[in-house]
Every structure is written in structure tokens, then in C-alpha cells.
Amino acid sequence: MLDSDQEILQTALNWLKQGHQITLITVLKTWGSSPRPVGSLMIIRSDGLHAGSVSGGCIEEDLLSRVKQNQLTNNEKNNHPTTLAYGSNNQLAERSGLPCGGRIELLVEQLENRLQLETIINKINKGQLVCRRVCLNTGEVSLHPASATDEFSYHDNTIKKVFGPAWTILLIGAGHLSQYVAQIGLMLNYHIIVCDPREEYQIAWPLKEIELIKIMPDDAVKEISNHQRSIVLTLTHDPKLDDMALLEALTLNCFYVGSLGSKRNNDNRRKRLAELELSPLQIKQLHAPVGLPIGSHTPAEIAVSIMADITANRNLSVNISNDGKSQIAQNNINVA
Structure with missing residues (x-):
């Protein structure tokens, strides 16, 4: 059985091979009530088909609408990864369906690198750990060795998420x-x-x-x-x-x-x-x-x-x- 991250990555790879455009969403920070922890993933195809989740369902509908309307593409920076916040004020909370009063910050990426996905999936299948690092300043996405105790981190405009076997x-x-x-x-x-x-x-x-x-x-x-x-x-x-x-x-x-x-x-x-x-x-x-x-x-x-x-x-x-x-x-x- 695949774990959640592995299943999402494999689905993303399959969609890329079929020629679809894919947006990858990652939970960066949460405040207050939040049903999904940091590091949770969601992928969305340009036609709205999706896998994974980043909340209890209260913001997914808005994300799907934005992807289908091409509103999450960062054309000014050649599709560099960017961040998106929900629930930062009462008006946004009401529009985004966050009545619980929680707040969430997300990483938004246009997923294109099939080789990196294949590398991560191969490492997971071999029981190995690998860290995927995203730099918001440069847009660079790179893979690095990881240890068992490495956890998800977000600071200094750098996001690190470890993929591999669960504990x-x-x-x-x-x-x-x-x-x-x-x-x-x-x-x-x-x-x-x-x-x-x-x-x-x-x-x-x-x-x-x-x-x-x-x-x-x-x-x-x-x-x-x-x-x-x-x-x-x-x-x-x-x-x-x-x-x-x-x-x-x-x-x-x-x-x-x-x-x-x-x-x-x-x-x-x-x-x-x-x-x-x-x-x-x-x-x-x-x-x-x-x-x-x-x-x-x-x-x-x-x-x-x-x-x-x-x-x-x-x-x-x-x-x-x-x-x-x-x-x-x-x-x-x-x-x-």
C-alpha cells in the first residue's frame, strides 16, 4: 500500500506523462483550527481533477476554481513557486469558507520536473529518505540526502519536505x-x-x-x-x-x-x-x-x-x- 505522499507523487507523475499541467499545493503554516498538518500535499490538474488535500474541504473549492481560471500561475517570475494565505482577515475568511477562524499559508508550484518526481518515488520504493528543497527567492527546486529525524521546515524563504518511509x-x-x-x-x-x-x-x-x-x-x-x-x-x-x-x-x-x-x-x-x-x-x-x-x-x-x-x-x-x-x-x- 502506498502512503499518502507517495500516492500523490505517483499520481502527479502519471498526469505529467499524460501531458497535463499540474499545480502542487503544500501546507506551509497553520494558525488556529487546522485539520491538515504542515507538509500536507494537494495536486490539481488544469481541468480541476485533484488528489490530496490541504484543509478539511473549506478552501479546496476556491483553489480548484483558481487553477481552472489560471489565477495561480506566477507569470511575472516564470512560474516561480509562490505563497498564498487564507483566513488572514475576516473578509477573506468569509470568502474562502474559513468560519472556524483558522489561518493557513500555502506554497503554490507549477509541477513540471518529471525526473525529480521519478527520483523521489524511486528512493521511497527503496526505503530511502530524500529532502525536496524549494527556494522562494530563486525558484530553484533541488533534492538532497535526509536523515530519519529531519522534519518539514519553512524559514528564510526555504521550504524543506522529507519524503520516504513512515515511522x-x-x-x-x-x-x-x-x-x-x-x-x-x-x-x-x-x-x-x-x-x-x-x-x-x-x-x-x-x-x-x-x-x-x-x-x-x-x-x-x-x-x-x-x-x-x-x-x-x-x-x-x-x-x-x-x-x-x-x-x-x-x-x-x-x-x-x-x-x-x-x-x-x-x-x-x-x-x-x-x-x-x-x-x-x-x-x-x-x-x-x-x-x-x-x-x-x-x-x-x-x-x-x-x-x-x-x-x-x-x-x-x-x-x-x-x-x-x-x-x-x-x-x-x-x-x-
Whole structure:
């Protein structure tokens, strides 16, 4: 299944190949009530056909009308990207259908570069991250390497949006604890996948909204978690299953790998992994016992400690990256 951004980019590429003119709209800033976050995308063909959204529907009609009347083309600057604001005053709010009182600023571009779209889509398909940068001063649109913790940004007339895999948590084991971790992960906007080849656990899994796969853990890791925004948690207490997943995850580019168990059990696990020829550096990446030490005992408390530790690691990585003291490992990509 394609994620929202990937689906929009693929649709845009298909339309360009068919010879259509396309306007790309990106949410830059929001104030007050806003159903769509910054970085959200919408594409509009010159005939009004569109995909994606930038609001809850309150300004799309006006955008479609403007595109069909060729009012969003910046002819004075050879179609350079430009910005458009809605809801900046009461009169505009009334005309644009923003009764909620919110405000929104949008980036408007005429999308023409098929090669760049193909490059972004190819990187996404390979599990890689890529940053698309737009300069409002020069109109230049360029692609650059990106790291897992890079986020959408808009400052100094420069817009940066990162495309690539969504943050994904692969849970090994469909037991009681995984249910709580999955539910908290959903609230934190992770894509959650549960892997358990044991039939009795598959039958008992109660969360129908969470994807459950039945392949072996090592195959699941190879298929799902080979990217910088992936998290692998082994929660079965069964070394035969957990160690299979860890052997793969610790050799890949995962952001976080954690394993359930006591300190003694995880000391023994590290010895087994070393005997299976994982390097000390690879084994050092393992968070085990997984979770923050908050004195948790119940499955719900353990799930809170696990998700809190993942959140802390993500936030720490962003802070380190932003203050310039260190760099998060970046994808080894060669962007044309």
C-alpha cells in the first residue's frame, strides 16, 4: 500500500506523462483550527481533477476554481513557486469558507520536473529518505540526502519536505504486551505491524485495526524494517523467535531495536548474538531490557516505558541534529 505522499507523487507523475499541467499545493503554516498538518500535499490538474488535500474541504473549492481560471500561475517570475494565505482577515475568511477562524499559508508550484518526481518515488520504493528543497527567492527546486529525524521546515524563504518511509514499529509477538504497545504507538502516529508465526497467537489477536503478519520474524524484519525510520521490538520471551529478528535488525539501518526481558536474560542474549558473529558495535545498538526504568510491572506500564524510551531517543536525536554538536547517520544516497 502506498502512503499518502507517495500516492500523490505517483499520481502527479502519471498526469505529467499524460501531458497535463499540474499545480502542487503544500501546507506551509497553520494558525488556529487546522485539520491538515504542515507538509500536507494537494495536486490539481488544469481541468480541476485533484488528489490530496490541504484543509478539511473549506478552501479546496476556491483553489480548484483558481487553477481552472489560471489565477495561480506566477507569470511575472516564470512560474516561480509562490505563497498564498487564507483566513488572514475576516473578509477573506468569509470568502474562502474559513468560519472556524483558522489561518493557513500555502506554497503554490507549477509541477513540471518529471525526473525529480521519478527520483523521489524511486528512493521511497527503496526505503530511502530524500529532502525536496524549494527556494522562494530563486525558484530553484533541488533534492538532497535526509536523515530519519529531519522534519518539514519553512524559514528564510526555504521550504524543506522529507519524503520516504513512515515511522514504522514492527512488533515480534502478538501477546498481551504487544496489544498495549500497538495501541500507544497508534496514538503517537506510528505505522504498527505485528509479526507472529504461532497460530494460537494469531487466532487470539484482538486488534483488527493492526496489521498482523504470519511470516517468520527474520523475514518480517528484512521485508519491513530496512530503513532509518523503522523500530523493531521483540516481545515474545521466546529466544527462537526474538533472536531471529534481532540477528537481522541489528545488521540493518533501523533507528531503534529493543528486546524484552530481564538484565540476566538480555546478558545471555548478547552472548548468543556474539556467538552468531554479530559485532560488538552491532550488539551495542540493542536496547535491552527495553524501556525506561520506571518500575513498571503491568503490561500497560511496560508499554508506556517502551514508548517513552523510543520517544526520548527520537527527541534527543532531533535536538542533537539541530544544535550542530553531532549528526544523525544519513542515507547513503546519490541524488541527481
